[in-house]
Amino acid sequence: MIDGQKIKDTRKKLGISQQELAQGITTQGTVSLLERNSTSPRGDILAKIIARLNLKLEDVVVDNEVLTAQRYLDEADKLSMNNQYEQALASLKKIEKLTDKEQEAHYLFIKTNAIMWQTRDFEDALFGFNRILQMRNKQDDVFTVLATCELGVVYLERGELDKASFYFEQVPNLLTNINLDDNVFWSLFIWKSLTTYYYRMKDFDKCAEILTKAEEFSNRHLTPVFVDSLYYTNALVLHDKSGKWTKEAIGYLLKSWSFATFSDNKRNIKKTSDILTEIGYLPK
Template structure:
């Protein structure tokens, strides 16, 4: 990603970091992006670029690995996974060059999809844990994004398939707790994806307690959305 192009445009327009970030993110987030190459969430990056008259793709040196294209690619993989088309998902994930993905949210989405697929097709537990550890112990250490509870979903699925039900229950309960904590922190689309997928995988693994609790949370959220 050509961050210097971003910085050069901001300076050419004589816009300070404080002014550019107002209403979008903190000045510290913008500073980390410009000085350290710490890419913020795609939603934030798109808004920052928009104020400068740029697109995220404008910052990518290779359009083959642009944020927009990778996002579309991963979204399609996720759609296929939800339809239980495991073989196409496996092949599609092999085509993704994760080392070339610079946007942290997209990296998390990749590892979530990779780990979840392996848990669903009875992949090696060490491989499943490795993928989810990329999220829990590296990319989302503070556990502030939707991908942390989604990683818990995948771990719960894995232990259910290994018939280690106590461990599975532990992770499904962490999903429920994480949903409660994230209710005021993530975007609407993320809410619905998290809640829907949690219910779906709870059903797959016959985890009635988590299914009931999560369905209740989803109903409460949808009612609140209609009132807003």
């Protein structure tokens, strides 16, 4: 297996971006997946990337428990993305041992988030997300941002809007401390939660601003991750601002339905299908 963390650490040490590393070799998205141990590129591509980083093959080819754990963590990420929480938890159970501190935070985040939505037990979720903040000890990393954001989600679901705002309003500043391009999946996850918050607070302008940023970011990275959810929220914002289903709002609703169908996100398929059926775009 390829040690994506070694590639990532070397790239950062050399001060080059994922896009610069990929230039003339492959796509930035492939480099991002490689660094997260989510893909094994063709041998010629890997050879060129390694050469550009002044590394040897033996420097990045490993087979150990860290990479095995990462494979299951990435699997759980993808399942959680489509609200398949039971399957995500099953993937986490395959992990026998965690020795990497970042992986420990990753594991706890996925587990806490999955159980929260599966059981609606928000009290335990508060404990889990606060535990991540203690583990990271105020480090400027993506799991600090994720835990802070999801504490806002918990309080939003509990109807405690002042507490929800306390956490959500910290998130934009926290995001400036991480490299969004190195955390494509999580950046879109966080923006999805933020847009839900601003929509629920009826701050449609702020919601639309983040939706535009997320859509541009998604297009730049050529990823469909959470696109169905973002398009759905965009459709709701346009509907609520105008008080009716405009052509533009319906367009986003249709795009949300299409992406949800493509990714087999059953929850979003149902939500968009119900509205499209009600307004006559799908047969009853």
